[in-house]
Amino acid sequence: MNALENLIKQLSRLPGVGSKSATRMAYHLLKCDSSYNEKLSEAIGTIKEKIHKCSICGSYTEADPCPLCSDPKRDQALLCVVEQPQDVMTIVNSGIYNGLFHVLGGAIDPLNGIGPDDLSFKELKDRISNGNFKEVIIATNPTEEGDTTALYIRHILSGSNVTVSRLAAGLPIGGDLEYADRLTLARSIKGRISF
């Protein structure tokens, strides 16, 4: 395998990249300014040294604790529980939430061998016991695994004094009723709100 074939092979292991996209990227890298290749190579090669998991919330950060956990301006009584570190970024970027986060590291998924012990439920329980949280917002995905995980969180927090809520599921804003899938429509009818 020559260097070009190797580059295409490595690029095609990225998520969402097939061999055609990988080939296109490889030829782009051959054609473009070499300073970009250096920057990209450096960014990929050093990312694991520079970015670690926050010891409090479990999201990715350069500093420990992360800027969100150490920001006194964020609402210290509100905790949002998400599956993955990237969910933290998504929720922060929405601009609507000003509390703290807890990253589970995934969802309960027995078919893929992921049980409660593989996720940070113990840390979540400890944070609730030792902190001054008033509300826990469960922001797991609206999938079977996310639903199971949400039920499990409600179960382990049942003895504590916090309110437990979960993100609303229903029609996406700007969507079209005609194209809504059956499950989403069912969820939006079941969860209808007074108007």
Next chain:
Amino acid sequence: MNALENLIKQLSRLPGVGSKSATRMAYHLLKCDSSYNEKLSEAIGTIKEKIHKCSICGSYTEADPCPLCSDPKRDQALLCVVEQPQDVMTIVNSGIYNGLFHVLGGAIDPLNGIGPDDLSFKELKDRISNGNFKEVIIATNPTEEGDTTALYIRHILSGSNVTVSRLAAGLPIGGDLEYADRLTLARSIKGRISF
């Protein structure tokens, strides 16, 4: 900008990669085995040192001349002219062509400031004059720029003794007449073959 934001920014400069895909790739790189990061980083960082343009045909290669130009089993009387180095790979992979190649480095595109002097027409003419080619197959894209380039090649080769042909344009195999665009359909009618 922290290391993660920088990685996302660099990844989103790849062709076909928007900020959402770049974010997904970045989190994948944080989660996956670090040996992969090293391999990918190395492959990107060293590609320009390892791969150069073949001094004969202009396609990318590790050895100079490239394996295609130096393969005596390929038909030395047949020359296929393409716009980009990646077109060589596409045609080789089709398995239907066994001749040599000539890479122009693009197509004539006055609107983007690319004239005949920016492409390797002189080298093409020299190869035809000095070689024993019987046929030149023009495989530029079926676009306005590719058409202009094809006409230009026919013009500069008009004094030489080679047959000049061009790839057939028409309906893609497996396609549906209903979904064919007007230009493709017009081309397939105009270029209809006796049957």
